[in-house]
Amino acid sequence: MTEGLGARAPKYHRVADALRREIRDGELAPGQRLPAETTLVERFRMSLPTIRQALGVLRAEGLIESRHGIGTFVKEQRRLQRRSRGRYGSARDHQKLLTHHLRHDIVFAGRGPVPSHIAEVMGIDPGTEVVIRRRHLFDKDTNQPEEIGASYLPVEVAGGTFLEEPTVVPKALFLCVEDLTGRHYTRARDQWIARMPTADESSILELPTGAPVMHVVHVARDEDGDVLEVSESIWPADRVIVIDDYPVEQEAEQPAAASEV
Amino acid sequence: MTEGLGARAPKYHRVADALRREIRDGELAPGQRLPAETTLVERFRMSLPTIRQALGVLRAEGLIESRHGIGTFVKEQRRLQRRSRGRYGSARDHQKLLTHHLRHDIVFAGRGPVPSHIAEVMGIDPGTEVVIRRRHLFDKDTNQPEEIGASYLPVEVAGGTFLEEPTVVPKALFLCVEDLTGRHYTRARDQWIARMPTADESSILELPTGAPVMHVVHVARDEDGDVLEVSESIWPADRVIVIDDYPVEQEAEQPAAASEV
DNA sequence: GTCGTCAAGTCCTCATGAGGAGTAGGGTCG
DNA sequence: CGACCCTACTCCTCATGAGGACTTGACGAC
Numbered sequence: 138m139t140e141g142l143g144a145r146a147p148k149y150h151r152v153a154d155a156l157r158r159e160i161r162d163g164e165l166a167p168g169q170r171l172p173a174e175t176t177l178v179e180r181f182r183m184s185l186p187t188i189r190q191a192l193g194v195l196r197a198e199g200l201i202e203s204r205h206g207i208g209t210f211v212k213e214q215r216r217l218q219r220r221s222r223g224r225y226g227s228a229r230d231h232q233k234l235l236t237h238h239l240r241h242d243i244v245f246a247g248r249g250p251v252p253s254h255i256a257e258v259m260g261i262d263p264g265t266e267v268v269i270r271r272r273h274l275f276d277k278d279t280n281q282p283e284e285i286g287a288s289y290l291p292v293e294v295a296g297g298t299f300l301e302e303p304t305v306v307p308k309a310l311f312l313c314v315e316d317l318t319g320r321h322y323t324r325a326r327d328q329w330i331a332r333m334p335t336a337d338e339s340s341i342l343e344l345p346t347g348a349p350v351m352h353v354v355h356v357a358r359d360e361d362g363d364v365l366e367v368s369e370s371i372w373p374a375d376r377v378i379v380i381d382d383y384p385v386e387q388e389a390e391q392p393a394a395a396s397e398v
Numbered sequence: 399m400t401e402g403l404g405a406r407a408p409k410y411h412r413v414a415d416a417l418r419r420e421i422r423d424g425e426l427a428p429g430q431r432l433p434a435e436t437t438l439v440e441r442f443r444m445s446l447p448t449i450r451q452a453l454g455v456l457r458a459e460g461l462i463e464s465r466h467g468i469g470t471f472v473k474e475q476r477r478l479q480r481r482s483r484g485r486y487g488s489a490r491d492h493q494k495l496l497t498h499h500l501r502h503d504i505v506f507a508g509r510g511p512v513p514s515h516i517a518e519v520m521g522i523d524p525g526t527e528v529v530i531r532r533r534h535l536f537d538k539d540t541n542q543p544e545e546i547g548a549s550y551l552p553v554e555v556a557g558g559t560f561l562e563e564p565t566v567v568p569k570a571l572f573l574c575v576e577d578l579t580g581r582h583y584t585r586a587r588d589q590w591i592a593r594m595p596t597a598d599e600s601s602i603l604e605l606p607t608g609a610p611v612m613h614v615v616h617v618a619r620d621e622d623g624d625v626l627e628v629s630e631s632i633w634p635a636d637r638v639i640v641i642d643d644y645p646v647e648q649e650a651e652q653p654a655a656a657s658e659v
Numbered sequence: 660g661t662c663g664t665c666a667a668g669t670c671c672t673c674a675t676g677a678g679g680a681g682t683a684g685g686g687t688c689g
Numbered sequence: 690c691g692a693c694c695c696t697a698c699t700c701c702t703c704a705t706g707a708g709g710a711c712t713t714g715a716c717g718a719c
Contacts, residue, residue, distance in 0.1 A: 147672060157597070173699060184674050186447075189701085197458060197608055199594045206681035206699050216591065225646045322646040329640035330477065331592030331610050333460040336418070347458055349592050349610035349635065357646070374610065379590035381642060385486045385583040385618070408702060434669060445704045450670085466670050467711030 152181050152191035160200055160211055167213040171201065174209075197347035199375060212345075218372070220353075221380040225311065225322065236274055239283055245271040246303035248292070255289050258328065258356050259364050268295040270310075273341060282342045283376070288368040294318055311357060314366060320359040322366075328354045331374055342373055349374040413442050413452035421461055421472055428474040432462065435470075458608035460636060473606075480639045481614075486572065486583065497535060500544055506532040507564035509553070516550050519589065519617050520625050529556040531571075534602060543603045544637070549629040555579055572618060575627060581620040583627075589615045592635055603634055610635040 146154075159165045172180065177188045192209060195201045203209040246269070253263040267289050274284040288310055290300060298317050300306070306313050311322050334342065334350045342350070351374045357366045407415075420426045433441065438449045453470060456462045464470040510530045517524040528550050535545040549571055551561060559578050561567070567574050572583050595603065595611045603611070612635045618627045 149672080154597070175699085186675090187673060190672085192700095193454075194607075197594060198596070203700065204682090205701065206683085208682095208699060321648070325644060325646050327640075327642040329590065329642070330638070331612055331635040333458060333608065333610065335459070336415075346455075347594065347608060349594065351592055374592040377591070379588075379640070381588040381590070383586060385586050387582070410702080436669085447705090448703060451702085453670095464670065465712090467668080467713080469669060469712095 149187050149190040153194040165211050167211050169211050171209040202345045216378050218376050219378045219380050239274040240277050241305045242273045243303045255367050285371040322357050323360045324358050326356045351377045410448050410451040414455040426472050428472050430472050432470040463606045477639050479637050480641050500535040501538050502566045503534045504564045546632040583618050584621045585619050587617045612638045
């Protein structure tokens with residue numbers, strides 16, 4: 138650990154380090170308010186920009202969060218949601234929306250050009266017309282934004298159906314598609330990346346500056362390998378744990394996706 | 399998109415937006431150097447701190463990277479490494495280290511107290527003595543840091559073996575453990591989270607400020623459900639894609655890890 | 660030719676000063 | 690009692706000014 142930084146380290150770095158240690162040691166508990174910036178100026182005997190720069194470092198690390206006009210607070214580290222595969226089986230059971238505890242705002246439903254990163258996994262040309270459903274999900278109680286979601290369906294699959302209407306579907310999307318087409322979801326591929334949010338995502342999800350997002354692109358295919366659906370979700374990264382539970386291969390085998398951890 | 403911000407938006411925000419658009423539109427290509435800060439001061443007719451604040455926003459978004467004494471550059475978005483399960487099968491095939499293209503620096507090997515986040519998944523008390531192997535991995539060609547890794551093995555498993563010695567093991571760790579104990583890796587569980595790096599991680603991985611990391615904790619058990627090994631890896635998030643390819647459950651089933659995407 | 664020195668250009672640190680904007684609490688007026 | 694306003698406190702924005710540290714390339718001494 139970088140305890141006791143030498144006098145050679147930048148001042149803002151030393152301040153950040155002192156506060157970081159107080160947070161780690163519990164002197165500043167999660168949820169607790171930090172001293173006001175002006176108070177820190179007096180305490181550390183440094184200028185306001187220097188103090189603010191130090192706070193900026195801790196903000197970028199996700200340790201604190203500032204609220205305009207109120208104060209700066211130690212963030213509560215909670216990762217509530219666990220996400221992994223297995224969604225299909227449980228949805229077949231319950232016959233209801235996977236995210237029924239969230240309020241769904243359908244912000245768009247209809248046809249449009251497929252974005253390039255989706256076209257890539259679908260194996261079609263960017264700009265090809267597909268059926269798109271975009272949604273924002275909010276916690277029903279706190280009204281906090283939880284997720285930005287979008288589904289992309291080939292026109293052959295969803296064209297002319299109620300999936301082009303901006304209404305919440307009655308059950309999991311894949312069950313609707315199976316009913317409408319008679320085809321079956323057979324194989325899926327998830328692609329997870331973590332990145333910094335765009336300005337739009339940051340404002341929709343009300344993210345504090347410096348908070349990363351988790352972005353998953355989900356591709357579902359039928360028994361012939363044809364794409365039935367691509368959907369993507371974007372969450373604040375600090376609310377997500379991806380869990381993958383699987384048997385260890387006992388025999389030599391070449392997995393579909395190479396390959397190391 | 400937040401095109402054409404009104405005059406009410408903060409100045410640094412407008413500057414960031416203008417540069418962001420130039421990057422997105424390709425006027426500033428990946429790898430290319432941005433105008434010097436002093437040049438931007440003249441061009442936008444704003445003060446240096448304002449310009450620097452705008453650059454700070456783009457840095458936090460992972461769009462640009464500044465190098466002291468050299469300049470500020472548009473980051474190349476490259477996600478080279480794809481990681482997913484299936485590691486065991488291919489390792490049994492090749493009988494060599496999974497990360498043989500990287501240089502391994504064993505920074506520690508021996509006994510020590512288990513960290514709390516590892517104790518939790520191992521189901522033991524924090525501080526219990528375990529065998530720990532810590533390593534830093536570097537690209538053999540560029541010498542760039544690529545990964546921080548650590549393995550935690552119960553003393554019953556690895557105590558008194560060469561796994562307590564700070565030398566690179568001849569083949570994948572799990573094959574060593576299987577040979578030494580006669581027990582077999584049967585089931586594994588990976589836990590992925592994305593977060594901002596600690597100060598230490600940031601310096602070891604030479605991360606630009608504002609860049610998140612991907613952190614995976616891997617738990618391996620034998621047929622009795624006893625933990626044989628826990629290992630964790632930390633990568634710069636922008637070099638990682640996690641890919642998960644799996645069959646869709648056709649029948650009702652309660653997966654081990656609940657469960658929604 | 661090789662090495663070290665130097666200067667120019669770059670980003671980084673930090674101080675001072677001023678004003679603006681959002682929030683919460685208390686008081687006043689109806 | 691309720692609605693409104695005012696004030697104190699908070700964080701946010703932005704300017705100016707100065708010096709330092711790092712990198713590169715050119716130049717001269719050896």
